[in-house]
Amino acid sequence: MRYFALELRVGSLQRKRRRRIGTLLFLVPILLLFAFVAYAIIEGEIAYDGTLAIRAQTSSRYYPAEYLNVSAGISGESGITPFSLTLAPGTYTVSFSGARGFFTPADRSVAVIAGLTSYAVGVYNPIPVLVSIGQDKFNTTSATVLDRVTPLIWINPTSQSEVVTSGLTGQILIPPMQNSTYVFPSPGTFSFSLVGTKSPPLVVTSV
Numbered sequence: 001m002r003y004f005a006l007e008l009r010v011g012s013l014q015r016k017r018r019r020r021i022g023t024l025l026f027l028v029p030i031l032l033l034f035a036f037v038a039y040a041i042i043e044g045e046i047a048y049d050g051t052l053a054i055r056a057q058t059s060s061r062y063y064p065a066e067y068l069n070v071s072a073g074i075s076g077e078s079g080i081t082p083f084s085l086t087l088a089p090g091t092y093t094v095s096f097s098g099a100r101g102f103f104t105p106a107d108r109s110v111a112v113i114a115g116l117t118s119y120a121v122g123v124y125n126p127i128p129v130l131v132s133i134g135q136d137k138f139n140t141t142s143a144t145v146l147d148r149v150t151p152l153i154w155i156n157p158t159s160q161s162e163v164v165t166s167g168l169t170g171q172i173l174i175p176p177m178q179n180s181t182y183v184f185p186s187p188g189t190f191s192f193s194l195v196g197t198k199s200p201p202l203v204v205t206s207v
Helices: 002-043
Strands: 050-058 071-074 077-080 083-087 090-096 108-112 117-124 129-134 142-145 151-156 162-166 170-174 178-183 188-194 202-206
Touching: 050 071, 050 090, 050 108, 071 083, 077 083, 090 117, 108 117, 129 142, 151 162, 151 170, 170 178
Parallel strands: 050 117, 129 151, 142 202
Antiparallel strands: 050 083, 071 077, 071 090, 090 108, 151 178, 162 170, 162 188, 188 202
16 A cells, blocks of 8 residues: 555656646747847847828818828828828828818828827818908909808908898898808809999809
């Protein structure tokens, strides 16, 4: 019985030793890999890139950025938005192209960080058309707007109310020293008159 118990104990010790050896054999390559990666990072031999995502958007829900078909990019690399670039860490200046009827966004300075995605978003705001009323006449006789996008702003710098009328809008009362804004709901050509005057009409083309 003693011999049998001793044999069981020896067998148990051998199994434990084999498990420890197996664990060490499993851990050694992993530890060596970690050591190599740490050394390479310290020595600068491994460079991790980051992602720069370039997007465009508009402030009009009726005119999404996809309609603009604008380009953007950094020095030496550009494309049609939206798109992304894989770049080394650093700070990059992103420029955006112009689009008809919209203000061109200012350049964006963006920091690219290793392993992360940074975003450069150019916001396109519509350019308003300003029509001033003074001395019983419009300051222009024609204008072009983007339908559902471009705000037409009537400006009344006088000390009396002015009334603008058309078949599209009916009468628009513009109080003294105030403005009134209108956005055209559809394409077409529309004529506006200044009530009570012989001023030439204002013809607005909505495209």
